[in-house]
Amino acid sequence: MSPNELSSYLIIGAILFCLGLFTVLTRRNAISVLMGVELILNSANINYVAFSHFSSGNADGQIYAIFVIMLAAAEAAVGLAIVLAIFQLFHTIDVEAAETLKE
Amino acid sequence: MSVSTAVFYLIALITVISAGMVAFSRNIIYSAFSLLGTFMGVAGIYVFLGADFVAAVQVLIYVGGILVLILFAVMLTHRITDVEVTNRAAGRIPALIIVGVLVYLLIETLRVTPWVKTKELVYAATTANIGDLFLYSYLLPFELASLVLLAAMIGAVVLSRKEIKE
Numbered sequence: 001m002s003p004n005e006l007s008s009y010l011i012i013g014a015i016l017f018c019l020g021l022f023t024v025l026t027r028r029n030a031i032s033v034l035m036g037v038e039l040i041l042n043s044a045n046i047n048y049v050a051f052s053h054f055s056s057g058n059a060d061g062q063i064y065a066i067f068v069i070m071l072a073a074a075e076a077a078v079g080l081a082i083v084l085a086i087f088q089l090f091h092t093i094d095v096e097a098a099e100t101l102k103e
Numbered sequence: 104m105s106v107s108t109a110v111f112y113l114i115a116l117i118t119v120i121s122a123g124m125v126a127f128s129r130n131i132i133y134s135a136f137s138l139l140g141t142f143m144g145v146a147g148i149y150v151f152l153g154a155d156f157v158a159a160v161q162v163l164i165y166v167g168g169i170l171v172l173i174l175f176a177v178m179l180t181h182r183i184t185d186v187e188v189t190n191r192a193a194g195r196i197p198a199l200i201i202v203g204v205l206v207y208l209l210i211e212t213l214r215v216t217p218w219v220k221t222k223e224l225v226y227a228a229t230t231a232n233i234g235d236l237f238l239y240s241y242l243l244p245f246e247l248a249s250l251v252l253l254a255a256m257i258g259a260v261v262l263s264r265k266e267i268k269e
Contacts, residue, residue, distance in 0.1 A: 074255035081262035
């Protein structure tokens with residue numbers, strides 16, 4: 001493992017992905033689930049930038065990473081607005097409590 | 104071991120440890136603050152990969168935007184006094200087994216795969232190149248992105264307003 005090898009970056013990405021997956025699988029708190037999704041998106045971004053840096057050398061992978069960051073911002077805004085709406089309705093953010101689509 | 108290698112190890116360690124705290128901490132506020140270490144560490148990794156613009160965007164949007172948003176949501180919804188609402192261990196052991204097997208398989212695959220050695224790495228400023236790509240090759244996705252952001256903004260406002268019923 002060294003900063004000049006592709007595999008070291010991919011290993012960091014794999015570990016981040018698995019920790020994010022663990023967070024999404026075990027938490028029932030909606031905000032924690034969103035945090036796990038952010039970890040997974042970050043690991044995907046590391047892979048994009050690493051492959052772009054070590055394969056072609058042009059900035060295509062970085063462009064994709066920026067798009068992913070942008071979509072993550074949109075996802076966080078809408079997701080947290082939904083969480084706040086659920087909290088006002090059910091007075092909890094346990095994802096298992098919010099199982100009805102209508103009041 | 105040179106200085107840059109040591110710094111790389113330090114950044115990788117910070118990233119992985121704070122991601123582990125996000126995953127395993129029982130207190131959601133500790134989880135939210137640990138995300139700061141993960142996001143900053145990932146920005147440092149981008150610097151090592153020669154992606155200066157992406158690193159700056161990471162700090163601006165993730166640390167300055169998403170993290171603050173998550174902290175606001177935690178403070179607004181979570182009753183600070185009862186800490187233990189999260190993580191009542193529905194499937195902690197099965198999830199740990201699944202994730203352990205997955206991380207083992209991924210890392211073994213990465214280690215066994217013969218990655219092609221590349222040319223000598225050059226570190227140059229990428230911002231002008233990225234700007235060119237956004238306005239020539241990726242113009243349509245760029246414009247669609249602005250539409251998506253507008254829709255997300257309106258959606259967030261609509262979802263979080265108070266409805267006044269007659």
